[in-house]
Amino acid sequence: MFIDKYPQFTAGRVLKGEMLSLLRDYPRDYLNILYGEYADGVIAGCGLTVTGDTVAIAPGIVRCRERLYTLRQSMALPYTATGQDAIIKISFNRRKENDDYILRSGEVAIHSGLKINDGEMELGRFKLKKGARLRDIYQDFADMATEYDTVNIINVPYAVPYENTLSPLITRRFAQEALRSRPVHPFDYVFISHCAQGEPVSRSLITAYTAARLGIVTQDSTNQDMHRHLVRILQDIRQGKDMVTATGRGGGRRILVD
Template structure:
């Protein structure tokens, strides 16, 4: 049998430990239960904006090793142009115990090691040349993976129901561009609407869409491969759907030069 307990405070009543424990535990239990089916990854927020010489990480919620972390204030992280690929990560410290608390500290680090360790989670990456300006505005979908001087969120893992998925920003960008085309393909319209209306789009749905749209069937792809295929689908929609399934399967349009 389950019951909902809510402390009833009245003047003259004894303040009991159980009443305070109820106030302490209820919000944490609610958050844990609400997100219990989500994988590790970014649940909400954690958007990075680019300033002059610094990155600003916004507020958000992250799940790491099954634990929910609330990042309740913005943080500024200075960066420099090194010409090397650099990853902005959250680094999670081991548990420490104080008299009244168990503490799980986190910090932001800029690291040239591209692979994240078990105690780290990526927020984005860049490779900035000397004298260049780091940018976060994109010319098109494929531009998000430009190697130099571009803030790259393609590899960031966002929490999903069964497995991590892509950043919602990427899929919303795709959807907005798709709806500007003249496509009448039912998969395009349905998928674009889903990307715009949902807080997140599950990775499996993205892979099924790519497989059905390209005629290649369901396949596992990395985040970078997914971005490239979505960019090709968008180009096809903009061209009026003149690409054939054979062209998709062979890696793109083939050019024949006659001398």
């Protein structure tokens, strides 16, 4: 049966273990039910900000292997210019247990290369030339994929039900630039309205929109593929090309295998 049970802490009553257990379990049960069908990825927060010679990670929540992990305070990681790929990622540790606690944790660090092992999650990447400064401000939507000297968040998995998807910062930026160009097709406005809300947009919706808008069939699109397709669509919108023009290029539908 459905219940709503909360302990009463009143003067003269004996503090029972069950009462404390209710306080312990309720928030965990609530969050586990709320995010139980979400894929692994960032639930909220965890944005990156460049300050001097450090990259600051904002407080946030991530989900990994059906567990929620919380970063309660922002943390700063020093970075160096190597001219090589570097990745900011969480490495989740094995469970530790003692008489008082069960601890599951994830260590955040900057690693060379772009390899993601099992039990790791990306929060961003960059390739910084020696003598250059790292930046987290983008000139436009396409600039978010710039290879050098730029914080790249395209590959960060954001959690939504049943799958992960692009950062809402990316889809919201797409919406902002698309609206400035006044798209001509109602189909665009429907998708853009989802993006403009600032919430993660499901991968299935993004891929369905890009396939219909570009007249292509995509298979297993990566985050980079989705961003690249949205860049192409934004170019079409700026040039005033509607869906009929877009799908007519090349004489019909095309299949892109990424």
